[in-house]
Each structure stands twice: as C-alpha cells, then as structure tokens.
Amino acid sequence: MSGSEDEECIPELVPAEITKVPVTVITGFLGAGKTTLLNYILTEQHGKRIAVILNEFGEGSAIEKSMSIGQSGELYEEWLELRNGCLCCSVKDNGVQAIENLMKKKGKFDYILLETTGLADPGPIASMFWIDEELCSDIYLDGIVTVVDAKFCLQHLLEQKPDGVINEAVSQVALADVIIINKTDLVNDEELNDLRAQLSSINSVARRMETQQAQVDLPQILDLNAYDGRSRSSVDEIFNSKGNQNTAGGSHHLDKTVTTVTFEVEGSLIKAALNEFMDTVLWEKVTNPGGNTMDILRMKGVTSIVDCPRRVIVQAVHELYDRQETTLWEESEQRMNRLVFIGKNLEKETLQNLFMMKVEEQTSNSGSS
Numbered sequence: 001m002s003g004s005e006d007e008e009c010i011p012e013l014v015p016a017e018i019t020k021v022p023v024t025v026i027t028g029f030l031g032a033g034k035t036t037l038l039n040y041i042l043t044e045q046h047g048k049r050i051a052v053i054l055n056e057f058g059e060g061s062a063i064e065k066s067m068s069i070g071q072s073g074e075l076y077e078e079w080l081e082l083r084n085g086c087l088c089c090s091v092k093d094n095g096v097q098a099i100e101n102l103m104k105k106k107g108k109f110d111y112i113l114l115e116t117t118g119l120a121d122p123g124p125i126a127s128m129f130w131i132d133e134e135l136c137s138d139i140y141l142d143g144i145v146t147v148v149d150a151k152f153c154l155q156h157l158l159e160q161k162p163d164g165v166i167n168e169a170v171s172q173v174a175l176a177d178v179i180i181i182n183k184t185d186l187v188n189d190e191e192l193n194d195l196r197a198q199l200s201s202i203n204s205v206a207r208r209m210e211t212q213q214a215q216v217d218l219p220q221i222l223d224l225n226a227y228d229g230r231s232r233s234s235v236d237e238i239f240n241s242k243g244n245q246n247t248a249g250g251s252h253h254l255d256k257t258v259t260t261v262t263f264e265v266e267g268s269l270i271k272a273a274l275n276e277f278m279d280t281v282l283w284e285k286v287t288n289p290g291g292n293t294m295d296i297l298r299m300k301g302v303t304s305i306v307d308c309p310r311r312v313i314v315q316a317v318h319e320l321y322d323r324q325e326t327t328l329w330e331e332s333e334q335r336m337n338r339l340v341f342i343g344k345n346l347e348k349e350t351l352q353n354l355f356m357m358k359v360e361e362q363t364s365n366s367g368s369s
C-alpha cells in the first residue's frame with residue numbers, strides 16, 4: 001500500500017517480540033535454596049503472573065509425589081493455579097514439553113521460571129532456546145540465575161572430577177547471569193569473602209546478590225535481557241566487566257581452570273572474519289601455551305563490523321552462538337571490540353592475538369585496495 005494518507009490510518013503494529021514470554025532458568029547445586037526461592041516468588045504479591053516449571057528428580061518432594069507416570073511411560077504434569085495468579089507445574093523431563101504445553105495457556109501468565117535439577121549443567125537448557133525454532137517463536141531466554149549455598153558451595157566447586165567429567169557446580173556458576181549466594185546466616189565474614197573471591201575468579205561478569213531464605217528483590221533477577229543485543233544494559237555490562245585471571249583470594253586451592261578472560265581490540269572486522277573467529281574458538285578449539293584445549297562455556301562480546309553502523313553483540317553458550325545488531329556507533333567514536341569469555345584453560349593472549357589477526361586482515365585488505 002502506498003500514499004501517506006492511507007499510512008496514517010494504519011494502526012501501529014506491535015512487534016512480535018513484545019508478545020514473547022521471558023524465561024529465567026533457575027539453577028544451583030542440590031540444597032542451595034532453589035525451591036526456597038521459588039516458594040518465595042510464588043507466595044509474594046508481586047503483581048506478576050509467573051509460571052513456574054519445577055524439574056524435580058529429587059526424592060521426598062511433595063510435588064513430586066503428586067505426579068504420576070502413565071503406563072506407557074508418557075509424561076504427566078501437575079498444574080497448580082495459585083491465588084496470586086501464578087501457575088506452578090511439576091515435570092519429569094527437561095522441561096521443553098512443559099513449556100510447549102504451557103504456551104497453550106497463553107494469556108494466563110507473563111513470565112516463566114524454569115528450575116533445573118541440582119545436578120544439571122544449564123548449558124544444554126540455555127542452548128535449547130536457540131535451536132528449537134518453535135519454542136523461540138513464543139519465548140526467549142531472559143537469563144540464568146544460579147543459587148549457591150554459602151556454606152557448601154566452595155566444597156562443591158573444589159570437588160575434583162575425573163578428566164572429561166564436568167563439575168556441574170562450576171558450570172552453573174560459569175553460566176550464571178546472576179549468582180545468589182544464599183544461606184549467608186551460616187558463614188562468617190571471612191568465609192563469605194573467600195567465597196566471593198572464588199566465585200568472581202570463575203565468573204567475574206555475573207551480578208551477585210547475597211540472601212537468607214533466598215529473599216531476593218525480584219527486579220534484580222527478572223527482565224535481565226541477558227541475551228538480548230538490543231538491551232542497553234547488556235552492552236554496558238560487557239563494557240564494564242572486568243577480566244579476571246587467577247585472582248581468587250583466600251587460602252583454598254580452587255581448580256582454577258575455569259576463569260573469566262576479557263580483552264579489547266580496536267578497529268573493525270568483516271562479518272565473515274568474526275564468524276571464522278567464533279568457529280575456531282568454539283568448534284575447532286584452540287590450545288593455550290601449556291598445550292591444554294580452551295573450552296568455552298559462555299562468551300559475550302560487543303564487536304565492530306565493517307560497514308555496519310551498529311554495534312554487534314555476540315553471545316555464545318558452549319558451541320552455539322548468535323549475533324545481534326544493537327546501538328549505533330557515534331561518527332567520532334573509536335571503533336572497538338570487547339569480548340568476555342568464561343571457560344576452561346583460557347589464556348587471554350592467545351584469544352586476543354587470534355582476534356587481532358582478523359581485524360588486521362581487514363586493515364591490510366582495505367589498505368591495499
């Protein structure tokens with residue numbers, strides 16, 4: 001249709017994204033306080049209609065007992081509608097089916113919290129939101145919240161696993177967008193400081209909160225837009241994050257192989273070079289000077305792409321990554337790339353040099369043309 005008069009009559013369409021429902025994944029080691037957190041949320045009068053999906057494998061849960069598995073082994077879910085408008089569902093699979101069923105109840109809720117089991121690595125769950133196209137059309141991953149037990153978290157983080165076996169507690173901290181240190185009543189200041197330092201040595205970019213009985217300020221954990229390139233906060237977060245290599249304080253000898261590494265490189269690179277860089281570090285893998293393979297669990301970055309007027313945010317969880325254009329560069333602004341990696345055996349110089357090579361390739365190509 002053309003003609004300005006006609007256009008003026010057309011009501012403004014609401015972009016599809018606005019109707020998508022955010023999902024926050026709540027993870028944390030056994031007994032850390034995930035259920036306490038969810039119970040708190042479900043009983044508070046917060047004015048939100050939150051649907052909670054409990055992924056229960058533990059024993060003794062009242063909700064678990066109310067579930068049953070059909071004779072043919074199919075999944076049965078227990079749905080509870082609560083007085084404050086929340087919905088609660090207990091499931092026995094990885095939660096995908098439950099989300100799909102939940103979406104049929106559209107309109108009854110405006111937020112989803114998905115609790116993982118204490119022993120789960122949240123990586124595959126986070127990836128699911130990128131690879132399942134049907135899911136992605138209705139919902140989006142808002143962030144990962146990891147609850148840790150102030151008293152026992154260090155012990156879990158320090159637990160040595162056989163080669164190739166992932167320490168789930170480390171993985172949960174590495175992938176967190178928010179870390180809630182719960183049960184602070186059970187530790188003294190020194191223990192708490194030690195834990196803070198160790199958590200920060202693994203993941204120095206996550207927002208950190210400290211609670212008793214998991215009593216959080218809800219806006220601190222919801223609507224983070226942690227994977228949304230369009231949110232100003234995610235750009236700021238990447239720019240304000242501090243890289244941290246082996247700076248953990250305290251007397252514990254934490255297995256420091258999972259760390260946060262941050263670097264900045266001036267200039268721009270072409271889109272194909274950025275993809276090559278991502279493929280190399282995520283898929284082909286690079287080794288550090290000690291000969292160990294760098295294994296990236298989480299990555300986020302703000303990059304500058306040649307001929308693109310906007311910053312491009314790159315997000316990765318394990319081997320999957322995604323690019324999104326975000327805010328405009330100012331004309332006078334120095335083009336800059338800032339990348340944050342959380343993973344195993346990371347070494348800043350190797351990653352930075354590899355990225356610089358991609359930027360320099362572009363500079364030398366444009367110089368010779």
Ligand SMILES: Nc1nc2c(ncn2[C@@H]2O[C@H](COP(=O)(O)OP(=O)(O)OP(=O)(O)O)[C@@H](O)[C@H]2O)c(=O)[nH]1
Nearest residue numbers: 029030031032033034035036118182183212213214
């Ligand atoms: N002292 C103390 N105990 C707490 C606190 N928060 C929760 N608890 C208790 O810790 C125990 C475990 O809490 P849950 O909320 O069930 O932990 P969870 O992470 O859901 O545990 P799993 O489902 O087994 O993974 C319960 O007995 C809670 O009452 C706290 O801040 N301080």
